[in-house]
Amino acid sequence: MNATPALPAPVPVVCAVIIRGGRIMLAQRPPGKKLGGLWEFPGGKVEPGEAPEAALHRELQEELGCSVRITQALAPFVHAYDWGSIKLIPFVCELAKGSTEPHPHEHTALVWVEHEELLRYDLAPADVPVVEMLD
Numbered sequence: 104m105n106a107t108p109a110l111p112a113p114v115p116v117v118c119a120v121i122i123r124g125g126r127i128m129l130a131q132r133p134p135g136k137k138l139g140g141l142w143e144f145p146g147g148k149v150e151p152g153e154a155p156e157a158a159l160h161r162e163l164q165e166e167l168g169c170s171v172r173i174t175q176a177l178a179p180f181v182h183a184y185d186w187g188s189i190k191l192i193p194f195v196c197e198l199a200k201g202s203t204e205p206h207p208h209e210h211t212a213l214v215w216v217e218h219e220e221l222l223r224y225d226l227a228p229a230d231v232p233v234v235e236m237l238d
């Protein structure tokens with residue numbers, strides 16, 4: 104018998120690299136939450152039985168009040184934090200035609216930055232490999 108307890112499965116998390124006019128949106132996590140103050144791609148946890156794409160649309164509506172069109176699915180990967188692991192499922196998106204302007208309902212701030220500037224932001228550690236996947 105294997106005495107090693109099974110590690111909990113990584114928590115699936117979707118995130119959106121939203122591109123507009125050559126700039127990419129970053130959102131700042133509020134203080135007091137996990138990774139508070141760090142910058143991330145908007146998104147969140149996938150609910151049980153939910154498709155990742157559906158989770159992405161739901162989270163972006165909740166967090167930013169906007170709708171997007173997914174243009175590319177990037178390769179999901181697992182990132183281990185000291186409190187557990189996430190399976191990050193990134194999508195490249197653009198704002199959907201007729202979408203409302205995104206507003207931060209849950210984040211402290213939103214910025215639109217050039218690709219070359221992304222790594223100058225203090226990113227959630229799991230987001231660094233996502234930046235490296237972008238062309």
Ligand SMILES: Nc1nc2c([nH]c(=O)n2[C@@H]2O[C@H](COP(=O)(O)OP(=O)(O)OP(=O)(O)O)[C@@H](O)[C@H]2O)c(=O)[nH]1
Pocket residue numbers: 116117118136137138143144145146147148189191227228229230
């Ligand atoms: N939304 C989002 N979450 C990310 C990214 N990168 C990353 O490590 N995460 C982590 O993945 C989890 C996503 O959950 P969430 O955004 O729905 O969670 P939350 O802060 O409401 O819940 P939490 O307080 O349990 O972390 C967070 O722990 C967050 O720190 C990212 O780019 N986008």
